[in-house]
Amino acid sequence: MVRTRLFLFWLVYCLTLPQQAHAAWQSFEESIMGTSIKVEAWHAEPARVRAASKAIFDEMRRLNAMLSPQLPDSELTQLNNTAYKEEVMVNTELANLISKALHFSELSNGAFDITFASVGNLYDYRKGIMPDQASINSKLPAVNYHRIKQDGLRVRFTHPDVKIDLGGIAKGYAVDRAIEILKFYEIEHALVSAGGDSRIIGSHDGRPWMIGIRDPDREMKSTAVLPLMDTAISTSGDYERFFKVDGVRHHHIITPSTGDSPREVRSVTVIGPKGITTDAMSTTVFVLGVEKGMALVNSMFGIEAVIIDKDGKLHYSNGLAQPKA
Numbered sequence: 001m002v003r004t005r006l007f008l009f010w011l012v013y014c015l016t017l018p019q020q021a022h023a024a025w026q027s028f029e030e031s032i033m034g035t036s037i038k039v040e041a042w043h044a045e046p047a048r049v050r051a052a053s054k055a056i057f058d059e060m061r062r063l064n065a066m067l068s069p070q071l072p073d074s075e076l077t078q079l080n081n082t083a084y085k086e087e088v089m090v091n092t093e094l095a096n097l098i099s100k101a102l103h104f105s106e107l108s109n110g111a112f113d114i115t116f117a118s119v120g121n122l123y124d125y126r127k128g129i130m131p132d133q134a135s136i137n138s139k140l141p142a143v144n145y146h147r148i149k150q151d152g153l154r155v156r157f158t159h160p161d162v163k164i165d166l167g168g169i170a171k172g173y174a175v176d177r178a179i180e181i182l183k184f185y186e187i188e189h190a191l192v193s194a195g196g197d198s199r200i201i202g203s204h205d206g207r208p209w210m211i212g213i214r215d216p217d218r219e220m221k222s223t224a225v226l227p228l229m230d231t232a233i234s235t236s237g238d239y240e241r242f243f244k245v246d247g248v249r250h251h252h253i254i255t256p257s258t259g260d261s262p263r264e265v266r267s268v269t270v271i272g273p274k275g276i277t278t279d280a281m282s283t284t285v286f287v288l289g290v291e292k293g294m295a296l297v298n299s300m301f302g303i304e305a306v307i308i309d310k311d312g313k314l315h316y317s318n319g320l321a322q323p324k325a
């Protein structure tokens with residue numbers, strides 16, 4: 001009896017061996033949407049992970065072709081070139097992204113505002129060129145999300161200088177799309193990241209993923225490490241794209257009311273169920289600063305945040321804060 005059982009156990013073990021020998025974590029990386037896209041995933045059939053990763057990179061290229069403000073033929077560029085002159089019919093996906101962006105503008109009283117680009121476009125981060133105050137002032141009237149009129153798929157701008165840019169929300173959305181693709185391939189354990197925006201499904205060999213929040217001044221050093229499963233996490237940092245003039249840092253996030261970069265915080269990390277939300281919220285909280293930003297996070301169900309302020313001090317939202325002894 002015992003022998004029969006042992007034999008059966010041995011048989012089952014041998015039958016699963018070929019699968020186990022190949023089943024391993026795989027990772028793929030490509031540079032798309034102006035950032036590094038990484039897929040790390042596990043499945044008993046490794047070919048599935050390869051196929052899903054390829055589908056994800058194709059999806060990222062599709063989104064970039066639609067949403068890039070740099071590409072002259074992107075739907076976003078066409079909208080920017082036309083929507084003041086005449087109403088534009090956009091596709092459902094772009095309409096949804098614009099309406100999501102407007103939702104975060106309402107929620108934050110205009111701290112998140114995709115019309116920031118009307119001024120933001122004057123900065124050249126690669127060449128380290130900043131506009132003079134007169135140029136900023138001349139474009140500031142166009143920075144106002146109320147100047148976007150949306151009725152379903154119809155979009156119109158009510159000021160000639162309005163330009164929009166979805167850089168504060170698009171990567172989070174792209175990561176959500178990637179997770180849908182992984183689920184379609186029945187992959188249950190994975191991490192996808194697009195620059196500072198990541199989303200995790202399942203676990204890492206039965207344990208949570210350990211996600212580090214980097215020190216704003218040292219890329220390889222983590223200031224805090226969070227154990228995470230089944231969540232999205234986005235970090236906005238002033239070190240991502242910046243230049244300095246007379247010791248003052250000008251970075252890629254713009255306060256809509258001033259046209260200048262916010263400097264009260266160095267990085268904002270937001271955790272929540274979806275990348276589109278964590279991405280938009282990390283940018284939003286960066287503009288709002290510690291007090292108003294945390295108040296907004298704490299008022300939202302299922303959203304948490306870690307802020308590193310300008311002095312390097314860490315601030316945790318209520319759901320993450322250590323209970324006081």
Ligand code: AMP
Pocket residue numbers: 111112113114116165166167168169196235236237240252253254255256279280282283287
């Ligand atoms: P993130 O890296 O997610 O914080 O997003 C930064 C990107 O958001 C920038 O590169 C801009 O494309 C965009 N952005 C900058 N300022 C704002 C703002 N006030 N509201 C919405 N999007 C913004």
Ligand code: MG
Pocket residue numbers: 168169234235236278279280281282283
């Ligand atoms: Mg963001």
